[in-house]
Amino acid sequence: MKRTGGSDAAKRRAGEAAADRVTDGQVVGLGTGSTAAHAIRALGRAADSGLDVRGIPTSFASRQLAREVGVPLTTLEEATPDVAIDGADEVCERPGGFDLVKGGGAAHTREKYVDSAADDLLVVADPSKLADPLAGPIPVAVVPDARPVVAAAVRELGGEPTLRAAEHKDGPVVTDDGNLVLDCAFDGFDPDELSAALSATPGVVEHGLFCGLADAVFVGTEDGVEVLEASPE
Numbered sequence: 001m002k003r004t005g006g007s008d009a010a011k012r013r014a015g016e017a018a019a020d021r022v023t024d025g026q027v028v029g030l031g032t033g034s035t036a037a038h039a040i041r042a043l044g045r046a047a048d049s050g051l052d053v054r055g056i057p058t059s060f061a062s063r064q065l066a067r068e069v070g071v072p073l074t075t076l077e078e079a080t081p082d083v084a085i086d087g088a089d090e091v092c093e094r095p096g097g098f099d100l101v102k103g104g105g106a107a108h109t110r111e112k113y114v115d116s117a118a119d120d121l122l123v124v125a126d127p128s129k130l131a132d133p134l135a136g137p138i139p140v141a142v143v144p145d146a147r148p149v150v151a152a153a154v155r156e157l158g159g160e161p162t163l164r165a166a167e168h169k170d171g172p173v174v175t176d177d178g179n180l181v182l183d184c185a186f187d188g189f190d191p192d193e194l195s196a197a198l199s200a201t202p203g204v205v206e207h208g209l210f211c212g213l214a215d216a217v218f219v220g221t222e223d224g225v226e227v228l229e230a231s232p233e
Contacts, residue, residue, distance in 0.1 A: 006127055006220070007126070008034075009220075010220035010221055012038045012220065013220035013224065013225050014124040014219060015035050015085070016038060017218045017227070018122040020042075021083065022083060024051055024053075026082040027054045027079045027080065027081045028043065028053060028056070029056050029081040029084025030043075030056060030057045030058060030071070030084075031062065032061055032062050032110075032111060033086075033105050034087070035087040035124045035125060035126065036062065036087045036124060037061075040062060040065050040069060043066075043071050044068075047069075047071055047072065054071075054074045054079065055071045055074070056076060056114055058086070058111045060176050076113075080117060080118075081114060081118040083120045084114055084122065085122045086102070086111055086115055086122075086124070087123065087129075088102050088217075089102055089104045090129055090134050090135065090136075091131065092130075092132050093132070094211075097213075097215075097230040098213075099191045099209070099211050100211075100213070101131075101139075102139070102208045103140075106173050106176075108206055108207070109141050109175065112206055112213075116213055120216070121213050121215050122214075122217075123214045123216070123218065124217075124218045124220070126220050127219060127221060129219075130219065133188075134209075136186055137162070137185040138159075138184045138194070139181050139182070139184075140181065140182045140183075140206075140208070141175055141180070141207070142179060142203050143180075143203050144178075144179065146203025147180055147182070147203075150201055150203045153203075154198075157186070157198075159186045160184065160186075161182040161184045162184075163180060163182060164180070177205070215229070215230050216229050216230065
């Protein structure tokens, strides 16, 4: 199911509210997408006002934006993120936390390892991203030569894979890491079970199910921000 995005004002409120959680001296994972971009801009303004912060980008786009707005950058080799701020295509509450679908921007491979390395993952979203249950499709990054193998495995799992086509050039989308993306539609699925099955499929680099990683979700609305906190199961 394709969801239309919320207003830019709602996204901005969510991004800025999450950025306000960042404290002096922290290292921040910088997510990818229009809502996460608002958080990066807010961190740039904070850095300009004296906040000691360093960012670990999850894509070429987030790296370029961070440089433009003045967020100093580092790498996972040099630092561990205290917090990551990232967007999502779908957010579903689960006992004790949240399940996410990510990968609309084809950055989910880097997003997952940066987000999972952080002590806390703050998700920024607008109300259009809230879902119950998750509906997908699930983006799956694959080694180019393995595309037929992965597509066959997805069909065996009950899904229908579609190679993501580029919008402004001929041919498929190619990720920052040189992989292809299969958007895999499933008619209902258990997120934990599907996550495990996709991860175990040879040729899959990473998939867009982020199960139980988020610690809080900042939902921007037209007049404020609702913060959903993960709670112990």
